[in-house]
Amino acid sequence: MAQASVTEARQSSWWHRNQQQLTPWLFLAPGILFFLFYVIFPIFQSFNLSLYEWDGLGQAEYVGLYNYEELYWDDAFYTSLKNNVIWLLLYLAAIPAGLFIALFLNQTVVGIRLYKSLFFFPFVISQVVVGLVFTWFYDPTFGILNVLLGAVGLPPMNVLGDENWVTVGIIVAGLWPQTAYCMILYLTGLNAVDPEQIEAGRLDGAKGWRMLWYIIVPQLRPATFIAFVVTIIGALRSFDLISVMTNGGPFGASRVLSFYMFEVALSEYGFRMGYGAAIAVVLFLIMLAFIAYFLWSMYKEEKAR
C-alpha cells in the first residue's frame, strides 16, 4: 500500500517535472506521423522509384538513371518544360491584375462589400467548372470568342486546337480565379495602409502612379509576398484546367510536367511508374527552388521577431 503510493507520487512528480518538455511531443505525434506517412516518405519513395522501370503491378526492375537519360531525349518533356515556364511567367499577371481590381474596389460606397465578394467568386468555384466554361467560350463552332472576333472584323480562331495558342488560352482561364485570389489579398492589405503616409506623400506632391509606386506598393509588401507564393505554386501545380480543357492536346502541345507525369504513369498512354516518378522528381526540384526561397524568407522574418 505504502509502496504503491510512493511509486505513484514518484511517477506523478516525474510527469510533473517533465510535462512541459513532453506535452509538445504528445500533441505533435499524430500530426507528424500522419504527415510523414502520407507526404514526406512518399517523396523519398518517388526518388527511389524513379530509378526503376515498373508498370505498377509486376516486379520493378532497377534501371539506374536510365529514366532520366530517356527524359533527356524526350521531346514531350521539353514541350512540357517550356509550357511550365510560360505558365510561370504569364500566371504572374494575376498579381498586378489583382492589385488593379483591388484599387478599383477600395472605396466606401453603398453595396461595395457585395461587389468585393462577387468579384472573389471565381476563386470559390472548382477549376473543373472554370475549365468547362472557358472551353465553351473558345469553341470554334459556337464559342463567344469568335463571335466577338467577327464583330471587330478578325478571322475566327480555334484557340484550344492551335498549338501556338492553346497554352495561352488555358492560362487565361486560370488567370481568372487567380486574379480574384490576388485581389482579395490586396484588398486586405490596403486596409492596413497608413493614411498618414498617404497624406505626407500628397503634401510632397505625389499622386497617380508615383503615389502608387512609392507610397502604396511598398506598404503592400506582405500581401505581394503571399500573392507571389500562391501564384507560383499555382502555376507549377496547374493540372485540372489542362486535363479538363484539352487533355494535353492538340498533339501534346498543352502538356506541362504535372500533366505529362500523370499521362505517363496513369492513363491509357501507359503505366510507366518509374518514368513518371522521374518527371515528378524534376518538377519537385523546380518547385524546391521556390520552396527553399519561401522558407528562407520566413526564417529571416522569424529571426527578426
Place this chain on the structure above:
Amino acid sequence: MFPTPIERTSRSWQVTYQALLPLALILWLLPLIAVAIFSVKPDADFANANYWGWPSSFEGFTNYALVFTGSDMPQYLLNSFKITIPTVIGAVALSCMTGFALGIYKFRANIWIFFMFVAGNFVPFQILMVPVRDLTLQMGLYNTITGLVLFHIAFQTGFCTLFMRNFIRALPFELIEAARVEGIAEWKIFWYVVLPLMKPAIAALSVLIFTFIWNDYFWAVVLTQGVESQPVTAGITSFNAQYRAAYHLMSAGSIVAALPPVAMFFLMQRHFIAGLTLGAVK
C-alpha cells in the same frame, strides 16, 4: 483611383464610378452568367444555334430536375460531402494540436518541424502520386471514400499547421504563463485556455478546407474511379462524356456542383477571407 476617397473626387467621377462598378462586375462574371443562362435554356436553343442569345423559353426547372433524377449527380454530391466533412474535421483537429505545440513551446526542433509542414504543403502532388496510390492500394483503400479522406487529412495538415501555429503565436502569451503559475496541467491549458481562443481560426480553416477539398480533382482521379466513391468534380467530367453537347444539362450540373462551396463562402465570408489573407497584413 485608390488614395483619393471617392467622396473627395469630382461629382462626375463619382457618377462614373457608380456606373462602372456594375459594368465591371458583369464583365468579370460573364463566364458564370453564361453558364447560368445556358442552364435554363431549352435543348432546342442549342440545336438552333441560339447559343449566346436570350433563352427562347425558361426551362430551368426541367433542366435541374433532370440533373437530379436523370443522372448520377445526387450520388456524386453525396460522395463529395462524405469526403469533405470528415477531412475538414480531421485536418482541423490534428492541426489544432500541432499548432498548439509549435506555437506555445520552445524546443530545438520546433522550427524544423514547422518548416517540414510548410514545405510539405507546397510540394507538387505528382511527387506523391505513385507512392500514395500504391499505399492506398496496399491498404485495400483504393476506390474508397476512406482512402481519399485519410490522404486529404494528412496533406491538409501541412497548411492547417502553418495557419494554426501563426494564429496561436499572435495570442497573448501572458494568458498561458498565468495559467502555468496557477499550476494548471498543460493539456488543460490547451483545452480550456487556448482552444476557446482559437474559434475564429477554426471557423476560417473549416471553410477554406471545405472549399479546397470539395474542389479537388487530382486526387479524386488518382485514388478513386466510378460513381460509388468519386466526388462531383470527377463526376462532372464523366457527366461531360455522357451528355456531350447537352450544354443545358452540363451547365445545370456544373452549377449544382459549384453551389456548396459558394453557399459556404457567402455564409462564412468574413472567416473565409480572414483565412486566406492570414499573413498578408502585418
